Amino acid sequence: MKPRGMKKWRPFATMPEQYIGLKEMINKQAEVAQSVLTEEQMEEMNSTLIEVLHTNKQAYLTYYKQGQCITETGVIEFVDSLGELFIFIDDIFELKNKMRLSELIDIRLV
Structure with missing residues (x-):
């Protein structure tokens, strides 16, 4: 007797709408709610953000985007506190990413 293997599921490959x-x-189901930060956490993040900005050190940035918490390594290039924006350059592709400060969940030094 010869096993069918994946041939058994081939008819379902014709329905891309199902996939x-x-x-x-x-x-x-994988989406998570954006966490609410306390004043203490925000002050700690602010001091770390200032340190990373002035020393050009790399940092782990955790931010909320489209229902997911994403962590990347990068360097903070610019912070606009009035517009509540910051620009960081990621370590992998060296691309500039513009994000809101409200999306930032955590920042830690590498």
């Missing part, structure tokens, strides 16, 4: 729907459902 799209399943992917959307999995992504919705």
Whole structure:
């Protein structure tokens, strides 16, 4: 007797709508709510942000984007406290990323 292997599931490969729907459902289940920071956490992040900005050291940035918490390594290039924006250059692709300070969850020195 010869096992069928993956041939058994081949008929379902003809329904791409099913895969799209399943992917959307999995992504919705993986979403997390944006955490609310305390005053103490915000002050600690502010001091670390200032230190990273003035010393050009790399830092781990954790931020909230589209229902996910993402952590990247990068260097802070610019902080606009009035516009509540900051620009950081990621370590991998060396791209400039513009983000809101309200999306920032955590920042730590490397």
